Amino acid sequence: MSSPTRLVLLAGGAGRRFGGGEHKLTTVVCGRPVADWAVEAALESHVGPLVVVTGSTTIGLPADLSPRARESIATFGEPRFVHNPEWDDGMATSLQAALSVCDGAESVIVGLADQPCVTPEAWRAVAESHSPIAVATYGSRRGNPVRLHAALWPNLPRTGDEGARGLFRSHPELVEEVACSGSALDVDTRDDIALVEECLASRKRNR
DSSP, X not given: OOOSEEEEEEEOOOOTTTOTTSOGGGSEEXXXXXXXXXXXXXXXXXXXOEEEEEOSSXXXXXXXXXXXXXXXXXXXXXOEEEEOTTGGGOHHHHHHHHHTTOTTOSEEEEEETTOTTBOHHHHHXXXXXXXXXXXXXXXXXXXXXXXXXXXXXXXXXXXXXXXXXXXXXHOGGGEEEEEOSBOOOOOOSTTHHHHHHHHHHHHHHTO
């Protein structure tokens, strides 16, 4: 089954603030690595094919995927894992690596692999927007995922960590905020683990 939308999960950064000699994306939280939660949520949204961009570390397809996630793979195909050799030049390079394999798509929906509490419902809610830019909101705060229409891709930065934020500022009239369930909590430091565990506990029970 084809889809005009591609899901993109950025997993290229080094996560230097996490410390401890272990990459944050491979740190086990509630029984599985941080990145596995993010990959599964994107798949469970059942929106379209998934592209995962790696960089400083390697992640793969979780072995213990839920039936809903496996159904998505049966529909849209296996996720595509793309390595970004320029990951140290900023998140923008990982987004560009993703876009390079999204020819023909009408839009991408971009999330971060270090945000394991973003729900499948959030991915779907953002996908349902018809605005050129749609951004998930949690309470009053903007977060991820973010939908970007293909017409805007040439305006995205090629290096640095700003990502799509510059478009939010330069084209506020194109932005739709989409209220979402879940949380856009980042795993940046080890202090974040306890908060993420609390957030994921109910999701783990419902798998």
